[in-house]
Amino acid sequence: MTTNDxxxxxxxxxxxxxxxxxxPTNTPEPTxxxxxxxxxxxxxxYPTVKYAAQVLQQQRMQVFSYDMQGHGRSEGLSGYLPSAEAVLEEAVAMTRYVQNKYIHNNNHSKFFLVGSSMGGAIALGVSQQISVTGGVILLAPMLQLSVSSWEQLLLQGLAAVLPTISCIPSRSTSAALQYRDPTKRQECTDDPLVPKTNTIRIGSANTCVQLTQRVSEHASALTVPLLxxxxEEDVIVQNEGAERLFATAVQCPDKTLKRYPGALHGLLCETRPLLDQVEQDLVEWVLARL
Structure with missing residues (x-):
C-alpha cells in the first residue's frame, strides 16, 4: 500500500x-x-503510523489516522501543542467523528485505539473518556519523560510567557536514536512534513510533560483491554511509565505487556526478525479480541 492508495x-x-x-481495506465487511x-x-x-496501519489493514480492519494540529497537513503553528487539555479535547472529538461516521452507521462492533509514542498517551487519555469496545494498543508509549521536578517548574514558567519559542533540545528529533531499519530511518529523515530541527517549542515540551502526568493519574480505573x-533500548521515553501503568491498572482484567530486547523507540521500524515478532504479537492480540 502506498500513500496514493x-x-x-x-x-x-x-x-x-x-x-x-x-x-483502505479490500473487504466489503471489515472486522x-x-x-x-x-x-x-x-x-x-508517518512511517511509525503507516506500518502499524498496514498490519491492521491486512486483518480486514478499517484504519484511520489524522494529523494533529500543528502537525502534517493540518492547520496550526508547526510543532506547537498548546496544552494537554487541548490535545485530548481534539483527540476525543476526532474519535467521536470516526465512531459516528464509520461505526454507528456500519454496525461495526469492535473499535480499537492505537498510539505510538506521544500518541500512546493520547490513546490512553481518550480511552478514559470514551468507550472502546476492542482495546487500546500502546507502542513504546510516552508515559514518562526524563524531566526533573525543577525542570518541570521551569518549563511551566517559560511556557506561560514564551510558549511558541523553539529552544528546547530534544532527542525526539533524532532518527538515528529511534529507527533501526536503514531504509525506514531514511524514510523518516526525508519526510517533507516533519520539521527539520533539533529543538522543540517550550509550550510543546511542557504539554508533553503535562500529558504524561495527566493520563497516568487515572490508570487505576482502566478497564479496557490493554496491550x-x-x-528495551528506548532512549526517547522512559519505560518505567508504561510499567507503572501496567502494574497500577488493577481493575483491568485483560492486559498484556511485551518487551523487545534490542529494540529502539520505533518498534515497527525495526529490522527482521525482530520486526516479525512485533507484528506477530500485535496481530495475535487483536485477532484474539475480534
Missing part, C-alpha cells in the same frame, strides 16, 4: 481543519475499526 480529507475539529487519513494517534512532530502518514509493547 490512502484517502485523505480535511475535517473541522474545534478551531482547526485537520487532515484525516483512511487506510473492526482502528484509530491511530501519531507521535510528537510526526503525522498520520503495551516496549522497546
Amino acid at each position: 490512502i484517502r485523505s480529507e480535511f475535517v473541522s475539529i474545534g478551531d482547526y481543519q485537520l487532515c484525516v487519513h483512511h487506510y 473492526a475499526v482502528a484509530l491511530l494517534f501519531h507521535g510528537f512532530l510526526a503525522h498520520g502518514l 503495551i509493547l516496549l522497546a
